[in-house]
Structures are given as structure tokens and as C-alpha cells.
Amino acid sequence: MKCNQCSMSLPGGCTIAGVCGKDPDLNSLQEALIYGIKGVAAYYYHAYELGYKDDEIGFFLSKALYSTLTNVNFNKGRFIELILETGRMHLKAMELLDKAYVETFGAPTPVEVPTGTEEGHGILVTGHSYKALYELLKQIREMGLEDEIKVYTHSEMLPAHSYPRIREFKALYGNWGGSWVYQKQEFSEFPGVILGTTNCVLQPLKQYADRIYTTGIAGLEGVPHIDDYNFENLIKHALKTPKMKRVENGKIVTGFHHTNVLPLIDKVIDLINEGKIRHIFVIGGCDVPNPKMSYYEKLTQMVPKDSIILTAACGKFRYNRRDYGTIEGIPRFMDFGQCNNVYSIIVLAAELAKRLGKDLNQLPVSIVLSWMEQKAVAILYTLLYLGIKGIYIGPKPPEFLTPSVFEELRKKFDLRLISTPEEDLPKMLAKGSTLSSDSPLTA
Numbered sequence: 472m473k474c475n476q477c478s479m480s481l482p483g484g485c486t487i488a489g490v491c492g493k494d495p496d497l498n499s500l501q502e503a504l505i506y507g508i509k510g511v512a513a514y515y516y517h518a519y520e521l522g523y524k525d526d527e528i529g530f531f532l533s534k535a536l537y538s539t540l541t542n543v544n545f546n547k548g549r550f551i552e553l554i555l556e557t558g559r560m561h562l563k564a565m566e567l568l569d570k571a572y573v574e575t576f577g578a579p580t581p582v583e584v585p586t587g588t589e590e591g592h593g594i595l596v597t598g599h600s601y602k603a604l605y606e607l608l609k610q611i612r613e614m615g616l617e618d619e620i621k622v623y624t625h626s627e628m629l630p631a632h633s634y635p636r637i638r639e640f641k642a643l644y645g646n647w648g649g650s651w652v653y654q655k656q657e658f659s660e661f662p663g664v665i666l667g668t669t670n671c672v673l674q675p676l677k678q679y680a681d682r683i684y685t686t687g688i689a690g691l692e693g694v695p696h697i698d699d700y701n702f703e704n705l706i707k708h709a710l711k712t713p714k715m716k717r718v719e720n721g722k723i724v725t726g727f728h729h730t731n732v733l734p735l736i737d738k739v740i741d742l743i744n745e746g747k748i749r750h751i752f753v754i755g756g757c758d759v760p761n762p763k764m765s766y767y768e769k770l771t772q773m774v775p776k777d778s779i780i781l782t783a784a785c786g787k788f789r790y791n792r793r794d795y796g797t798i799e800g801i802p803r804f805m806d807f808g809q810c811n812n813v814y815s816i817i818v819l820a821a822e823l824a825k826r827l828g829k830d831l832n833q834l835p836v837s838i839v840l841s842w843m844e845q846k847a848v849a850i851l852y853t854l855l856y857l858g859i860k861g862i863y864i865g866p867k868p869p870e871f872l873t874p875s876v877f878e879e880l881r882k883k884f885d886l887r888l889i890s891t892p893e894e895d896l897p898k899m900l901a902k903g904s905t906l907s908s909d910s911p912l913t914a
């Protein structure tokens with residue numbers, strides 16, 4: 472452990488045990504709580520910036536942080552309760568954000584997004600803030616430059632194309648590059664201006680340091696920050712960058728959402744009952760520069776043809792360009808969008824369980840997550856709060872959990888670390904996910 476938050480700290484921090492009496496497992500649980508509430512805060516921030524507020528979430532963020540102050544709470548069981556409460560609040564925050572996006576930008580529909588380029592000056596937008604992208608597109612229109620400038624989405628901004636009131640802007644063209652992991656190369660190759668709106672944005676290379684900006688929550692050392700979403704200078708800068716040429720490079724599909732998949736659920740149930748859909752895999756989460764991420768690429772390749780894959784977040788860029796085909800018209804691969812769109816997958820899972828008169832315990836569903844940062848941590852807590860057991864996580868266990876805390880969570884929730892697709896896939900196909908009897912989904 473390392474804690475240095477109060478004046479009783481030993482030189483360099485309390486590392487073996489706290490002067491206050493805190494032990495490494497308690498410190499681990501406090502860190503686990505703090506990382507989860509960081510994730511909740513991120514989604515709440517995006518809902519709040521669109522004018523959607525929730526006092527209960529705001530109060531919970533204060534309460535959870537307060538509980539980690541010196542000499543407030545030494546009760547480990549209480550922290551596990553707070554971690555599960557974080558899962559509940561995260562579900563609430565994702566629901567609020569989904570409502571904010573649908574009411575502001577319209578209900579998403581599946582779209583084919585070009586991954587080539589179009590004639591004109593380019594602006595590349597990365598991060599998660601649809602508000603920033605919307606304001607940029609609006610200002611390009613107001614400046615009469617929709618024929619001169621083309622805007623490209625990068626990484627987690629891809630699903631923006633599926634929202635009707637964003638894709639109606641003529642300046643929005645396509646998607647450039649893959650996940651955040653490859654941004655230094657991809658931004659170097661992009662000839663236009665780049666805008667970072669949230670994570671995951673990295674300190675720039677000199678090749679593009681003079682044409683990158685940040686806005687909203689994002690910030691980079693030595694890079695201009697745009698306040699109040701006033702993009703005039705950025706847009707004028709884009710006009711001075713070399714024009715891009717039209718290049719065809721295929722398309723990727725995104726935009727699945729519970730509002731457009733729920734109408735298909737009767738058909739899905741028929742196909743499950745007829746044995747034509749054997750298993751549903753939820754394979755999603757962050758991309759990470761870790762060799763074990765090849766697990767997800769391989770697993771998605773190996774899943775049987777009578778299975779479907781639901782995904783969200785940026786890890787999908789490792790496997791979303793394949794043609795997975797359909798099962799009697801139902802797409803075998805559905806991209807639900809950003810990490811917060813796991814909310815849609817939860818809604819669908821709950822509906823499937825209800826219609827079949829079962830809980831997820833009895834459904835042929837396996838959840839396989841990749842995690843990098845704290846929003847993924849909060850999503851995991853939501854799934855644990857819902858009582859979903861047997862979740863696979865990777866590419867590695869969280870360093871902030873001591874072995875004994877991880878073991879406790881593993882036993883309580885049957886959390887599994889990924890091993891190899893060859894070893895895990897048969898177990899997934901045999902078992903699916905299990906749901907605890909006290910889960911809100913069984914009610």
C-alpha cells in the first residue's frame with residue numbers, strides 16, 4: 472500500500488500499514504471505491520454538460536469520497552457495500568447519460584461509417600464528448616464552411632455517426648484510425664487539425680503538436696485549450712492545413728442501441744428456441760497496449776457461427792472490421808458504441824431474461840471485458856451490483872486490489888481472469904453467465 476493523504480504519514484507515505492491503523496486490504500478497498508467513483512463522475516459529467524442532473528448521484532459522489540478521508544471508516548464490509556452502491560449509481564449515471572444523448576441528438580440507428588477520406592480540409596475529433604463534436608459541426612455550418620471542411624471521428628467518437636442530429640451535419644464525414652492506443656502514429660499521418668475532448672488523449676509528438684487542441688475536460692501540456700466550445704480559431708487553423716483527397720477505404724457499422732434492437736428480440740428468442748442462436752457473447756471494453764489483448768481478437772474469431780457478439784468501447788477496433796455475417800437477418804456482430812452504451816446491453820439482457828422467464832443464470836450469455844481505466848472499473852461494479860457472476864476480465868487483474876481482496880471478490884462473484892481463448896471458450900459455451908438470487912434483475 473501507499474497512502475500519504477494526511478500529516479501522520481510516515482516519510483514517503485505509509486506503505487506497510489497506516490499510522491492511523493489502516494491496513495493494506497482496507498487501503499485497497501478505498502482505492503477500489505475511489506477508482507469506481509471516478510468512472511461514475513465521468514459519465515455524470517457528460518450528462519451534466521447536456522443539462523441532465525441527478526441529486527442522488529451528486530450526493531453519492533460526495534459520500535463515497537468522504538468515506539475515504541482519514542479516520543472516517545475502518546469497516547471493510549462497509550466499503551464492499553459502497554463499491555456495490557457505486558455500481559448502482561453507475562447504472563443510474565449511464566441511464567441518465569443515455570437519456571441525455573437520445574433526447575439531445577435523437578435515438579441512434581445503425582449506420583455504415585466510411586473509413587476513407589473526402590476532399591477538403593480535415594478536422595479529427597477524439598474522445599467521448601458528443602457535445603463538443605456537435606458544437607464544432609454547428610460552428611462549421613454557421614461559418615459557411617461545410618463544403619470546405621470535413622470532420623472525422625477517432626476511436627470512441629465513432630458512434631456519434633449513429634445519432635441523427637449529429638450525422639445530419641454535412642461536414643461530418645467518416646472515421647479515421649483505430650483505438651486511442653495507435654493515436655501517435657494516426658495523428659501524425661492526419662494532415663489536418665486534431666481536437667481532444669476527453670480521455671484517451673496523449674501528450675503529442677512534435678509531428679502534430681502544433682495542430683492539436685483540447686476542449687472540455689481534456690488538457691495537454693503546451694497545447695491550446697478551447698473554453699466554452701468556441702472553435703473559431705481551430706476552424707480557421709484547419710483552413711490553413713493541406714487539403715485531403717477522396718480515398719475509398721471501406722466502411723464499419725455502428726449504432727446498435729436498445730431502442731433499435733428491442734424490436735428484434737422476438738426473432739432472437741425464436742432463434743434461441745430453435746437452436747439457431749447458441750450463445751450470446753458480450754465482448755467489449757477498453758483497448759490496452761498489452762500483448763494479452765490478442766485474446767479478444769482471437770476469441771471473436773473463434774466463437775461459433777451460431778453465436779452473436781455484442782460489443783462496446785474501443786477494444787473493438789481490434790476486431791470490428793471483419794464481416795461476421797448474419798443469422799437469419801440478425802447481425803452476428805453488433806457495436807453498441809461507447810463504453811457507457813453498456814447500458815443498452817444491460818437493458819437488452821434484462822428484457823431477454825424477462826421474456827424467457829429466466830434469469831441470466833440460465834441464459835446462454837457470457838461477458839468478457841477488457842479494462843484499462845476507471846470507467847471500465849465502474850462498469851464492472853455495475854455488473855457485480857446486478858449480481859452477474861462468472862464475468863471474465865482481462866488483460867490483467869487490477870493492481871489496486873490486494874491478492875486477498877481480489878480473492879474475496881473472485882469467490883463472491885465468481886470473477887474470472889482470462890486465460891487463453893482455447894481454454895475459456897468451451898467453459899463459456901457450457902455455462903454462460905450466472906446471476907445471484909438477490910440480483911435486481913431476478914426481481
Ligand code: SF4
Nearest residue numbers: 474477480485489491
Ligand atoms: S490516512 Fe492513515 S495510512 Fe494514510 S497517510 Fe494518514 S496515517 Fe498514513
Ligand code: SF4
Nearest residue numbers: 671757758784785843
Ligand atoms: S473505452 Fe476506455 S480506453 Fe477506450 S478511449 Fe474510452 S476510456 Fe479510453
